[in-house]
Amino acid sequence: MSLNFYHASVPVFVKFLNNLEGLLKKAEFYSQSKNLDDAVLLQSRLYPDMFPLVRQVQIAADFAKSVSARLAGAEVPSYEDTEQSYAELALRLEKTRQFLLNLPESAFADAAGREVVLRPGTAKEKRFASAEDYLLLYGLPQFYFHVTTAYAILRHNGIEVGKKDFMG
Secondary structure (H helix, E strand, O other): OOOOHHHHHHHHHHHHHHHHHHHHHHHHHHHHHOOOOHHHHHOOOOOOOOOOHHHHHHHHHHHHHHHHHHHHOOOOOOOOOOOOOHHHHHHHHHHHHHHHHOOOHHHHOOHHHOOOEEOOOOOOOEEOOOHHHHHHHHHHHHHHHHHHHHHHHHHHOOOOOOHHHHHO
């Protein structure tokens, strides 16, 4: 049985982007109830050498759109990393979901045969043995790492979120 690249990527990314938006709504409510500036939580980190919450969300969205685009043979959209509020992050997540939902399932039909090369022609070039390896051993784990880290930052800061919020 061959992997259906569309079903293994787009619905998964959309579901967890929705869950991430729900986590951010809880963070925003918490911030408002404590009269905190958005930046207090959005710039929180688990450790000083880690990215803050806002960057974790941006990177999660980036992996969702870039992995899906490459598998579908589509242009990877470029987003500026300028979000500074919950509302701006919600717009980024929505823009990402809309991009994903507009990728036709048929575009993924040839994904198995696509060569995936990241940063071609640079010292950081990375080639994948297969599109399946790219999705299952790189793209999804990277995406989950950043969604999980965003969850952990919120939990660490006292936001009452749990497994149900993460899983949806």
